[in-house]
Amino acid sequence: GQSLEQPSEVTAVEGAIVQINCTYQTSGFYGLSWYQQHDGGAPTFLSYNALDGLEETGRFSSFLSRSDSYGYLLLQELQMKDSASYFCAVRSPSGGYNKLIFGAGTRLAVHP
């Protein structure tokens, strides 16, 4: 089976840096993705790590350690619009195909 754990809530102020951690247990693993979802909106893809290390995309960075089954999403220079839910997700093999399975999500609240 698969399980992903991430904190349920994080609070930060504008301009700050916040890190959202994710640990996972899966029967197979291709890589770790991160998605953002605003209230009432659709999940949107942020980043993907297949190999160990840091991937940077603008203000957002994502890190993966396969040996530790651990990753994180780093958000820098926080803005009010970053208030949303953030999901880590894994692609896990299933009969020749693969499934995108989401963690429970972390609600980020950014305050002035």
Added chain:
Amino acid sequence: DTEVTQTPKHLVMGMTNKKSLKCEQHMGHRAMYWYKQKAKKPPELMFVYSYEKLSINESVPSRFSPECPNSSLLNLHLHALQPEDSALYLCASSRSGTGETEAFFGQGTRLTVV
């Protein structure tokens, strides 16, 4: 065009009704997905279609019946639903469903069963 379009945006149906949710994408993606999302919960995978064939069914009750008429369209037929089936139903697509990293989601259909 990187859009996945879902209709309707909102749907209220009785427990004896039959209705359908529709999803369309024109990105040439060959994998399409249905997810169910309850409030403050993550999306839960229901079905995966790959190259217009049902490849994954996550033990979804038969009152939910998916259909993929062609590579651009995905339907979810609903019949005899229960109030606990009220949720946001999300459609998503990806290039092939076998290894790529990014899935594109529609805005969802917010379903209320009364």
